[in-house]
Amino acid sequence: MSNIVILTGAGISAESGLETFRAETGLWAQHRVEDVATPEGFAQDPSLVVAFYNKRREQAAKAKPNAAHEALAHLEAAHTGTVLVVTQNVDDLHERAGSRNLIHMHGALNSALCAACDHRWDAPMVMAVGDACLSCGAPSARPDIVWFGEMPYQMDEIFEALGQADIFAAIGTSGNVYPAAGFVAEARRAGARTVEINLELSSVGSQFADALLGPATRTVPDWVAGILND
Numbered sequence: 001m002s003n004i005v006i007l008t009g010a011g012i013s014a015e016s017g018l019e020t021f022r023a024e025t026g027l028w029a030q031h032r033v034e035d036v037a038t039p040e041g042f043a044q045d046p047s048l049v050v051a052f053y054n055k056r057r058e059q060a061a062k063a064k065p066n067a068a069h070e071a072l073a074h075l076e077a078a079h080t081g082t083v084l085v086v087t088q089n090v091d092d093l094h095e096r097a098g099s100r101n102l103i104h105m106h107g108a109l110n111s112a113l114c115a116a117c118d119h120r121w122d123a124p125m126v127m128a129v130g131d132a133c134l135s136c137g138a139p140s141a142r143p144d145i146v147w148f149g150e151m152p153y154q155m156d157e158i159f160e161a162l163g164q165a166d167i168f169a170a171i172g173t174s175g176n177v178y179p180a181a182g183f184v185a186e187a188r189r190a191g192a193r194t195v196e197i198n199l200e201l202s203s204v205g206s207q208f209a210d211a212l213l214g215p216a217t218r219t220v221p222d223w224v225a226g227i228l229n230d
């Protein structure tokens, strides 16, 4: 019975047609992070920020889970130990593929958050600045996205799982954003076998014991088959 923790990033959804952040033509080449992914950017120009996430919500809704998302859902269903997927992605392709033990550490496009009382509800496809909170009524709705400078969600649960991990895999993430980029070090301290699954080695790639390089729709199903055959 082994405990498996899997961190995913934008690369796992790339073959579903969703843009990554740091590719040459990726989201951060098209938008300034400060403008659309910080509390200060939201305070300065909420319409721009809400429109940015409305567009991404629409794109995510049109996208379909790919073979990599499906392989991770199959792993969770078929593995005798625990499987936890911690995603930095705000799309819902993991849950649509069938993953259930899932943490959205950077929030979710399909969720709205009240900046006044922290209540959460299902976001409409098109949010507007000043939408009323469904609980307290304040005109304080915002996308339920963790912006730079904010604390990622469920960190205690994530570190507890990393502390008990036998296998840790990072899939399609560039290792540029902490705390997620530090998970490999934590998993190693716990004695986990570590593997990076990516098109190319990431900036923290040298910290992993193993690497599987190639497109996620090929490498992830192969990796899952290997674990289930072990």
Ligand code: OAD
Pocket: 008, 009, 010, 011, 012, 014, 015, 020, 021, 022, 023, 026, 037, 088, 089, 106, 146, 147, 148, 171, 172, 173, 174, 175, 176, 177, 197, 198, 199, 200, 202, 214, 215, 216, 217
């Ligand atoms: P990045 O855009 O930084 O990195 C995407 C990674 O996926 C890169 O390492 C690519 O090599 C890899 N990749 C691309 N296509 C792939 C494929 N088909 N198969 C396998 N790997 C592929 O995205 P993240 O690491 O997810 O945060 O970015 C982390 C955080 O930075 C995001 O959650 C977001 C962003 O700023 C916030 O907005 C708070």
